Amino acid sequence: MPKIVFLPHETICPEGAVIEVESGESICEVALRNDIDIEHACEMSCACTTCHVYIREGFASLEEADELEEDYLDKAWGVDPDSRLSCQAVVADEDLVVEIPKYTINMVSEKH
Numbered sequence: 001m002p003k004i005v006f007l008p009h010e011t012i013c014p015e016g017a018v019i020e021v022e023s024g025e026s027i028c029e030v031a032l033r034n035d036i037d038i039e040h041a042c043e044m045s046c047a048c049t050t051c052h053v054y055i056r057e058g059f060a061s062l063e064e065a066d067e068l069e070e071d072y073l074d075k076a077w078g079v080d081p082d083s084r085l086s087c088q089a090v091v092a093d094e095d096l097v098v099e100i101p102k103y104t105i106n107m108v109s110e111k112h
Contacts, residue, residue, distance in 0.1 A: 028086035044087035049076035051086040054099040061094035
């Protein structure tokens, strides 16, 4: 059974977490089920960038991002070669190490 290691994040997951998961679940689903409140403004429908994460280990085990996900990643804050939308990144059979970015672009929660 693969594991996801969530690296510590100052507010969302200060201690970090190691979670055993079933293959076929998205990283976002796993996080939310385990009280890691990752943003997901579009309710995991691949219509925003708020669930953007970095896959620090295990990236190659994920299916490639489709064109729609790539288009949204182009709009995300702080994208790097290890970036994925956690609602679209489905756990396969390898362990993953996931880093939640310090910032997201979320038009709904921005204060003007």
